[in-house]
Amino acid sequence: MNNNLTQRLRSCTTLPTLPTIAIKIIDLANDPDADINKACQYIALDPALTAKILKTANSPIYKSRRSATNVRQAVSILGTHAVTVIALSFSLANSLIKQSGKYHAAFDNNNFWRRSITTALASRALGIKAGLITLDDLFLAGLLQDIGILAFSAMMPQEYFEVYSSAANHDELLQKERITFDIGHDELGHALLKKWHLPDYIALACLTSHSQPPPNEIGPTIPACVAVSRHVADYFLDPGDAGNITAATEAAKKWLNLDSIALMDVIDNMATELVEVEELFEITIHQPDEISAIMAEAKELLTIQSLSKVRELEEKSQHDGLTGARNRAYFDETLQREFYLSSQHALPLTIAMIDLDHFKKINDTFGHMAGDALLIATVRTIIGQVRHDDTLCRYGGEEFALVLPGTTLSAARKLLARLKESIAAIAHQLDDGRVVKVTASIGVVANMDGNVKFEFPEDIVKAADSALYAAKHAGRNQIIEWNNSLPTFN
Numbered sequence: 001m002n003n004n005l006t007q008r009l010r011s012c013t014t015l016p017t018l019p020t021i022a023i024k025i026i027d028l029a030n031d032p033d034a035d036i037n038k039a040c041q042y043i044a045l046d047p048a049l050t051a052k053i054l055k056t057a058n059s060p061i062y063k064s065r066r067s068a069t070n071v072r073q074a075v076s077i078l079g080t081h082a083v084t085v086i087a088l089s090f091s092l093a094n095s096l097i098k099q100s101g102k103y104h105a106a107f108d109n110n111n112f113w114r115r116s117i118t119t120a121l122a123s124r125a126l127g128i129k130a131g132l133i134t135l136d137d138l139f140l141a142g143l144l145q146d147i148g149i150l151a152f153s154a155m156m157p158q159e160y161f162e163v164y165s166s167a168a169n170h171d172e173l174l175q176k177e178r179i180t181f182d183i184g185h186d187e188l189g190h191a192l193l194k195k196w197h198l199p200d201y202i203a204l205a206c207l208t209s210h211s212q213p214p215p216n217e218i219g220p221t222i223p224a225c226v227a228v229s230r231h232v233a234d235y236f237l238d239p240g241d242a243g244n245i246t247a248a249t250e251a252a253k254k255w256l257n258l259d260s261i262a263l264m265d266v267i268d269n270m271a272t273e274l275v276e277v278e279e280l281f282e283i284t285i286h287q288p289d290e291i292s293a294i295m296a297e298a299k300e301l302l303t304i305q306s307l308s309k310v311r312e313l314e315e316k317s318q319h320d321g322l323t324g325a326r327n328r329a330y331f332d333e334t335l336q337r338e339f340y341l342s343s344q345h346a347l348p349l350t351i352a353m354i355d356l357d358h359f360k361k362i363n364d365t366f367g368h369m370a371g372d373a374l375l376i377a378t379v380r381t382i383i384g385q386v387r388h389d390d391t392l393c394r395y396g397g398e399e400f401a402l403v404l405p406g407t408t409l410s411a412a413r414k415l416l417a418r419l420k421e422s423i424a425a426i427a428h429q430l431d432d433g434r435v436v437k438v439t440a441s442i443g444v445v446a447n448m449d450g451n452v453k454f455e456f457p458e459d460i461v462k463a464a465d466s467a468l469y470a471a472k473h474a475g476r477n478q479i480i481e482w483n484n485s486l487p488t489f490n
Contacts, residue, residue, distance in 0.1 A: 005155070005183055009191055014154045016099040018196060021046045022091040029084050029199050036080050040071045043087050052090045052280055053083060059276045085136040089143055093117070093281060096150065112150070114285050116143050118236050118270075121277050123229035125269040130220030130256055141205035141222055142229045144198070148189025148206070152177070170230060174210055186210040213255050224255040232263070236270060237285070239294045245301045260302040267298050320394040322372060323379040331393035331401050338405050339457040342448050350404040350412045351460055352444040353468040354382075354419070357476040359398035359438070366436050371398075373428045374438050381422045385415070401464075409446040409481060416442055416479050424477065443468025445482035 009015070018026075024042045028034050043050055050071055057074035058067055068074040075083045097113050123142025124135050132138065152160040163180050167173035174184045190207035201222055208223040209230060231251040235244035252258040258266070271291050278285055286294070318330040326334070335351070342349035356362075356378065363371040375398065382392050382402065391403040404412055423440045430436065445463040447454050454460045463482040470486055471478040480486075 005181065005188065008155055009151065009188065009195065012155050015192070016096050016150060016154065019091060019095050021049065022088065022095060025084060025088045025091060026197055026199075029081075029088055030197065034080050034084060036072075036075055039075055039080050039083055039087075043071050043083070046091070048094070049087060049090055053087060056086055056280060059280070061273050061276050082136045085140050089120070089136070089140045090280070093143060096147075097283075110283075112146075113281075113283060115233055115237060116146060117277060117281050117283060118285055119143070119145060119226075119229045119233040121270050121273060122232040122236065122266070123225050125266045125273070126225040126228055126232070126252075126256065126258075127220070127222075128269060129258060129262055129266050130225060132220050132222075132225065134222060137201065138222055138225050141202050141226045144189070144193060144202060145206045145209040145226050145230065146185060146189065147192055148185030148187070149173075151188050151192045152181075152185055170234065171210075184210065220256060228252050228255050228258075232266060232270075235298070236267065236294065239297050242301060245298065249302070264299060264302050268295065271295055323375050323394055325379045325383070325400065326391055326393040328393065328395060331391070331395060331403070334391050334393070334403055335457045335461070338403060339447065339454075339460065341405070343453070346448050347406055348408045348446055348449045349460075350407045350409060350444060350446040350449070351464045352402040352404070352412065352416055352442055353395065353461075353464040354378075354400040354402060354423075354440050354442050355468055355472070356398040356423075357439045357441055357472075362436060362438060366430065366434070370428060370430060370436050374426065374436065377426045377428060378423055378438070378440070381426060382419055385419060385422065401461075407446075408449050409444065412444060412446070413479075416444060420477070420479060439477035441468060441471035441476045442479045443471055443482065444479065 021042060028039060028042065043053055053071060053074050054068055056062070057077045062078065066073070066077055068077050071083075078086065093113070093116075097109070120139045120143035123138040127135050127138040149164070153164070159180075163176045164173065167176050174186065177184045186207055186209060190203050193203035193206055205223045205226040209226045211227070213224065213227070228248070228251045231244070231248040235241075235248045238244055249260050249263055252263045252266075271294065274285060274291065275288075318326055320327045338349055341347060356374065359371065359374075362374065375394075378400070379392065379394075382400070386392065386402070386404075389405055390407075393401045393403070395401040404415075420440055420442060423438065426438060428436045443464050443466065445460055445467055446452060447460050454463065463486075466486040467480045467482040471480040474480065
């Protein structure tokens, strides 16, 4: 951390000051053996805080069957730790909201706290979905994760405002802070929370909320929920930006392994609890008529993302990982479909089997990396010259299958001759300057072309294989068209 800013933080007189009740509650929060009587005593010192605690205990958020009419009953319903953390949330927020209003005149205090409370709400909702029980801790950690922004504004209002006002979004703000001040609001916020003696897990969540998940530690934790919550809050506050829902989806998957359906449940939970939270913190985040629109848009965007993800996975499952050509399974499926259309509607269908000559020798002589480079170059060469409706598949090893729907044998001759010459022109240069070249043998056959008609898809593949074998036998670097005189191989 920047040593200069550390010193300024320790001695800064313009930082928000904590009210006496908040200091007492922080001490209580750090005490693992917190006394219920002390909790009640501290809360009772502040009538406004007492009213909020009672309202919280009786709110639908906690779904209690009992009703609390005094602080002790509220503690009984919520638990000592929960009441302590909730009281701390209210006390800090109330004090800081009032004090942060006196910073730089152009600093949007209302928007800062709208986002902070929305982030807190998101953090809690994510905890519910992830199965965590520390929901009030999650709310407090989410509420305070950007407290470093207030610290910057208090310590250097003019300098910081220039950075703050020029950032297009939250991530860009953090980058600009680090460039300008050699520290971000995540680190400064962590230092401030430590100065205030907030529990370590709250301060740590502030520090880690803008980082990447630790290796092999993806799962439901307070820092993970807080890290995701800021992205969910960005969407909840600005649903018109489609990039926000994408960022939230990616963060939920990366940190908590939650999919888009689970994220929809999180947003739904936030919408359900929003009115209660707005009333408790006396702040308006959204007008009632805006919530239904946000939910509808979220559902639509997340559904589109889910379908897009399915299509993406489908695409990956249909391609050869090395060359990018379609794979054998895709070839089998395509052949079945195109052969049926060809036979039923008397449409020509041409199949060409393309095999690279002496490929094993190339691998043995120049290495598999050279062989892989030739395979990739071959695919690029072929795909660059065929139609969108044609399908190139890696049939196996160095053998490729080319499916040409609606193409007669005579129409395929020029294309295949051009492909054979283009493959022969491929020249892969090794690091030592040597050049590796390859040729291809091609066997080709057509269905429903003239008098040629096959009974099954497998038959046309066998015919193409026979023509390919004949091309190899004839000296390679040849194109042989199938005819009845060629032997058929099973």
